[in-house]
Amino acid sequence: MIATASAGAALVVVDATVVTLAAPGLVADLGIGGGGAQWVVEAYTVVFASLLLSAGRVGDRFGRRRALAAGALVLAGAGALAALAPGPAVLLLARALQGAGAALVFPATLSVLGATFRGPVRGTAFALWGATIAATAGVGGLLGGWLTTTLGWRAVFAASVPVGVAVALAAHLALPESRERTGSVDPVGALLSAAGVGAGVLALVQGPAWGWWAPGPAAPAGWPVSPVPLLVGTAVLCAAAFGVRQRRLGAAGAVPLLSGHLLRVRSFRAGTAAAAVVSFGEFGLMFVLPFWWQDVLGWTAAQASVLLVFPTVAALTGGLTxxxxxxxxxxRATVRAGLACEGAAAAGLALLVAGGAAPFALGGALLALYGLGLGLASAQLGSIVLADLTGDDVGAGSGAMTTAQQVGSAFGVAVLGAVTFSAPVLAHGVARALGLTATALVVALAVTWRLGAARGGRHRRARRPRGPGFRPQRTPLPDTGATV
Incomplete structure (x- = not known):
């Protein structure tokens, strides 16, 4: 069971990262240009992030196993479509469909573990799940580079077909079905959340190219200002309308897409914030460090990729322990230790870059420390976020945490990239970005210091909303007999 959920999460992570090194082949074969190749990556990210909240609720209502299996089949089918794409339009459509499939799979992998396991076994389940994600985050780029070099860029997408089918089959055979019999998927709330999150993530992703106010070099022609402010305004308005609607549904006794009382659950609030900061640091760090390695130190891509082995192996080790x-x-203490390791490593790398030194062993050791912290923190954040959630809130909480991670990663690339390239000297910009990452991780450590999750799996239940016609529901847990 744990292996199946972990494999589903790994498929989502690999599909998100495997395309980066295939971009040059796309440009040469399809003639889509650098901007089009960037959209091949971003179409997945934007659709994935925008659908996570509603997809988590779909899993709660219609079955988490069913959502995971359906999403894996969508990933497989879209991968086949991308591998056979005759032109850019079909390829972008396929990547958007992959993002939709990933939105079904990822929160389902988290919520099915949260709904099935309790006590010490739950910690082990989330440890293995988090270790798999931490390890595959570094493997995706290496796998994409190898497939592109040996078989061509189409093999990158074709590889997800057998894996997606295998995950769907394993989910059907190995996972128990769990769902909530009450409530429904709010279509208006789903539309508002998709539009708001999608517009916000798109603004962050395209801000450096389109310009934050004045039109940038890649902004649409004829616009007096950049489209980014319009996207930000859309995101804010949709978020406000979404909040109002969710409060009204809760007051009426209905089950909202994201209950307002979740934000009053300290473990959920602090854990989700910490997950966003971890993604901010992880994706931002991996974005800016290659510029230091290759543009400042003059290393080749092959030399730089060797260093990625250190955090990948350390993250897997941290997650497994x-x-x-x-x-x-x-x-709680495990997550704190992970955040402390990540913050110390980021601060050490900032000092290393600022000093102009480039010792390979020290850089590898610091990256290994960062990977160890990433494995420790990532493996247990899901357990903490879901610790005090029951029933209808499990899938919504999973989707909310994953949404926060996607927004955090987009913020990391946008903010740390802007800090890096705004400096007159590239090395100074990289050092400042690393210092900002360390600061953010210290803030996350402070936020998680008073997490409400208790030891031993004993947690307080979240308060449920009261309203006319509201009836508290108990969630029957399946008798799976599952063992680790």
């Missing part, structure tokens, strides 16, 4: 730490000190 979290179950032992959780049994001794609990998930």
């Amino acid at each position: 979290t179950s032992l730490l959780v049994r001794r000190v609990g998930p």
Whole structure:
């Protein structure tokens, strides 16, 4: 069961990262240009982030196993479409469909574990799930580079077909079905959340190219200002309208897409914020460091890729050892230790870059420390976020956390990229970006210091909204007999 959920999450992460090194082949074969190649990556990200909240609720209502299997089949079918794409339009459509499939899969992998396991076994389940994600985040780029070099860029997309089918089949055979019998998917709320999150992520992703106010070099022709402010305004208005609608649904006794009471659950609030900061640092760090390695130090891509092995192996190690730490000190202290390792590593890298030194061993050691912290924190954040959630809130909480991670990663690339390239000297910009990453991780550590998750799996239940016609529901857990 844990292996199936972890494999589904790994498929989503790899599909998000595997395309980056295939971009030059896309440009040469399809003639789409650098901007079009960038959209091949971003179409997945924007659709994925925009559908996460509603997809999490779909899993709650119609079955988490069913959502995971359906999403995996969508990923497989879209991968086949992308591999056979005759031109840019079909390829972009396929990537958008992959993003939709990923939105069904990822929150379902998290919520099916949260709905099935309790006690110490739950910590082990999330440890293995988080370790898989942390490890595959670094593997995707390497896999994409190898497939592109040996078989061509179409093989990058074709590889997801058998994996997606296998995950769907394994989900059908190995996972118990769990769903909530009450409530429904709010279509208006789903539309508002998709539009708001999609517009916000698109603004962050395209801000450097389109310009934050004045039109940038890649902005649409004829616009007096950049489209980014319009996107930001759309995101803010949709978020406000979404909040109003969710409050009204809760007051009427209906089940909203994202209950307002979730934000009053300290473990959910702090855990989601920490997850966003971890993604901010992870994706921002991996975005700016290659510029230091290749443009400042003059390393080749092959030399730089060797350093990525250190955080990948360390992240896997950290994730696999979290179950032992959780049994001794609990998930709260495990996440704190991970954030402390990440912050110390980012600060050390900032000092290393600022000093102009480039010792390979020290850089590898710091990246390994960062990967270790990433594995420790990522593996248990899901457990903390879902610790006090029950029933209808499990899938919504999973989707909210994953949405926060996607927004955090977009912020990381946009903000740290802007800090890096605004400096007159590139090395100074990289050092400042690393210092900002360390600061953000320290803030996340402070936020998680008073997490409400208790040791031993004993958690307080979140308060449910009261209203006319509201009836509290108990969620029957499936008798799976599952073991780790």
